Amino acid sequence: MIEHTTTVQVRWGDVDAAGIVFYPRFFEWYDWGSEALFASLELAWPEAFPKYAIVGVPIVESGSRFVSPARYGDVLTIRSRVAWVRAKTFRMEHEISVGSRLCATGFEVRAWIARPEAPGAPLHATPIPDDVVKRLTGA
Amino acid sequence: MIEHTTTVQVRWGDVDAAGIVFYPRFFEWYDWGSEALFASLELAWPEAFPKYAIVGVPIVESGSRFVSPARYGDVLTIRSRVAWVRAKTFRMEHEISVGSRLCATGFEVRAWIARPEAPGAPLHATPIPDDVVKRLTGA
Amino acid sequence: MIEHTTTVQVRWGDVDAAGIVFYPRFFEWYDWGSEALFASLELAWPEAFPKYAIVGVPIVESGSRFVSPARYGDVLTIRSRVAWVRAKTFRMEHEISVGSRLCATGFEVRAWIARPEAPGAPLHATPIPDDVVKRLTGA
Amino acid sequence: MIEHTTTVQVRWGDVDAAGIVFYPRFFEWYDWGSEALFASLELAWPEAFPKYAIVGVPIVESGSRFVSPARYGDVLTIRSRVAWVRAKTFRMEHEISVGSRLCATGFEVRAWIARPEAPGAPLHATPIPDDVVKRLTGA
Numbered sequence: 221m222i223e224h225t226t227t228v229q230v231r232w233g234d235v236d237a238a239g240i241v242f243y244p245r246f247f248e249w250y251d252w253g254s255e256a257l258f259a260s261l262e263l264a265w266p267e268a269f270p271k272y273a274i275v276g277v278p279i280v281e282s283g284s285r286f287v288s289p290a291r292y293g294d295v296l297t298i299r300s301r302v303a304w305v306r307a308k309t310f311r312m313e314h315e316i317s318v319g320s321r322l323c324a325t326g327f328e329v330r331a332w333i334a335r336p337e338a339p340g341a342p343l344h345a346t347p348i349p350d351d352v353v354k355r356l357t358g359a
Numbered sequence: 360m361i362e363h364t365t366t367v368q369v370r371w372g373d374v375d376a377a378g379i380v381f382y383p384r385f386f387e388w389y390d391w392g393s394e395a396l397f398a399s400l401e402l403a404w405p406e407a408f409p410k411y412a413i414v415g416v417p418i419v420e421s422g423s424r425f426v427s428p429a430r431y432g433d434v435l436t437i438r439s440r441v442a443w444v445r446a447k448t449f450r451m452e453h454e455i456s457v458g459s460r461l462c463a464t465g466f467e468v469r470a471w472i473a474r475p476e477a478p479g480a481p482l483h484a485t486p487i488p489d490d491v492v493k494r495l496t497g498a
Numbered sequence: 499m500i501e502h503t504t505t506v507q508v509r510w511g512d513v514d515a516a517g518i519v520f521y522p523r524f525f526e527w528y529d530w531g532s533e534a535l536f537a538s539l540e541l542a543w544p545e546a547f548p549k550y551a552i553v554g555v556p557i558v559e560s561g562s563r564f565v566s567p568a569r570y571g572d573v574l575t576i577r578s579r580v581a582w583v584r585a586k587t588f589r590m591e592h593e594i595s596v597g598s599r600l601c602a603t604g605f606e607v608r609a610w611i612a613r614p615e616a617p618g619a620p621l622h623a624t625p626i627p628d629d630v631v632k633r634l635t636g637a
Numbered sequence: 638m639i640e641h642t643t644t645v646q647v648r649w650g651d652v653d654a655a656g657i658v659f660y661p662r663f664f665e666w667y668d669w670g671s672e673a674l675f676a677s678l679e680l681a682w683p684e685a686f687p688k689y690a691i692v693g694v695p696i697v698e699s700g701s702r703f704v705s706p707a708r709y710g711d712v713l714t715i716r717s718r719v720a721w722v723r724a725k726t727f728r729m730e731h732e733i734s735v736g737s738r739l740c741a742t743g744f745e746v747r748a749w750i751a752r753p754e755a756p757g758a759p760l761h762a763t764p765i766p767d768d769v770v771k772r773l774t775g776a
Binding site: 236237238240242243244245247248251275276278279280281282283284285286289343 | 375376377379381382383384386387390414415417418419420421422423424425428482
């Protein structure tokens with residue numbers, strides 16, 4: 221199974237008045253975990269999106285459980301893995317922890333969305349190319 | 360059932376390079392929908408949190424399905440409702456749409472968390488006061 | 499002089515652990531003030547940028563003085579005006595206050611940047627069209 | 638002169654629909670540059686703020702010139718230095734570049750603000766302690 225680990229430090233602007241992380245930040249970090257995993261597979265988004273003529277890999281569904289708070293100054297470990305790859309979609313799973321303490325687990329189902337023919341035209345998922353599937357599955 | 364509707368406009372800084380909303384923004388809007396619903400019940404967070412000696416109503420679990428994209432300039436309608444209230448937690452459900460087109464549905468399970476005795480001390484959920492339960496349930 | 503006033507409420511995610519607004523948010527509000535002023539002149543960015551074949555009106559220089567803090571729950575008034583318009587650039591000035599209390603004053607010098615011939619090509623300022631100048635100056 | 642260099646990668650959520658960085662992000666990076674410089678002096682904010690009984694080092698004034706765009710995927714170098722230290726305030730100066738190409742220069746004047754006696758009480762600057770001055774000036 222393809223996995224990747226990256227770290228991020230909780231910044232001053234990430235926490236709310238209660239001193240704990242504002243929860244949408246966790247989804248930014250899941251996004252960042254996915255981006256970092258792709259980069260580790262030589263599929264860095266800035267190059268891969270134009271190369272494969274896609275607008276990106278937008279989210280179809282996402283969710284998270286929050287187990288313990290992350291606070292200002294914490295160094296977070298983001299562990300990301302590819303849970304499955306289907307014809308036009310794939311699922312990422314993420315764990316965020318501070319040292320050995322788990323803060324949150326989350327997932328993202330993402331679709332491979334073709335660049336539309338004209339700006340603003342409807343977006344459609346398109347088959348994930350074989351070479352990308354191979355990298356994402358480690359096959 | 361207690362419901363509240365608010366609107367928000369998609370700003371330049373909310374969209375990504377594909378011209379569609381960066382998905383963690385939806386969770387910011389769910390948070391905003393919850394905040395607006397509380398304010399409509401005379402439970403505005405800036406006053407209610409100190410009054411009830413809580414740090415806030417942090418997220419235990421959250422999730423979202425994304426049905427169609429929101430784009431720069433769209434005016435979003437956020438419909439929020441209280442799905443249930445238990446002893447120490449409650450569930451919010453949200454729908455975000457542009458006109459009649461649904462963009463996303465999401466939920467948040469939140470806990471009523473007492474202010475800790477010392478800064479940085481562990482956080483614990485505490486029973487939601489009766490008068491708050493009544494307002495949230497419309498009882 | 500062309501002026502426009504809009505309001506925005508300080509949200510939970512806008513404040514830091516000290517309970518006061520994280521300062522980059524003020525620049526997001528200046529951006530929003532500029533966007534709202536343009537919209538009030540029938541130059542809403544989502545329509546105007548494609549119509550005039552520009553990538554947008556990126557910032558050349560910006561600055562702000564912070565006079566008093568904005569806090570969670572404050573309703574901010576953003577007063578924006580067009581200070582001057584030159585051939586390819588213009589200057590916006592903004593005041594943000596809570597009731598009669600001034601929080602911050604800021605400015606933005608922005609350029610009228612043509613859409614590049616190819617993605618990633620260098621960006622160049624181009625003359626602001628006469629009809630836009632007229633709207634921005636009220637001439 | 639005390640200096641510190643850190644790096645940050647431009648993420649998907651940092652860029653706008655034009656594919657270039659949304660300008661308030663630069664101020665988030667200046668903030669981050671200041672935070673990293675303090676940490677390099679054993680004045681990491683999460684420990685230093687409680688230790689010195691301050692709410693933080695809020696901004697009095699800030700400004701930036703934007704020379705060339707930063708784009709999605711760019712790795713930014715943030716060079717930060719302490720320009721001067723006065724009784725209750727200090728000035729940070731920052732340069733952000735991609736390789737040898739300068740993107741932006743900015744500054745922050747920050748104040749040493751005592752923790753208020755009661756929540757919501759007015760905030761006042763207080764003298765920067767000698768040992769902090771020594772670290773910031775390298776004296």
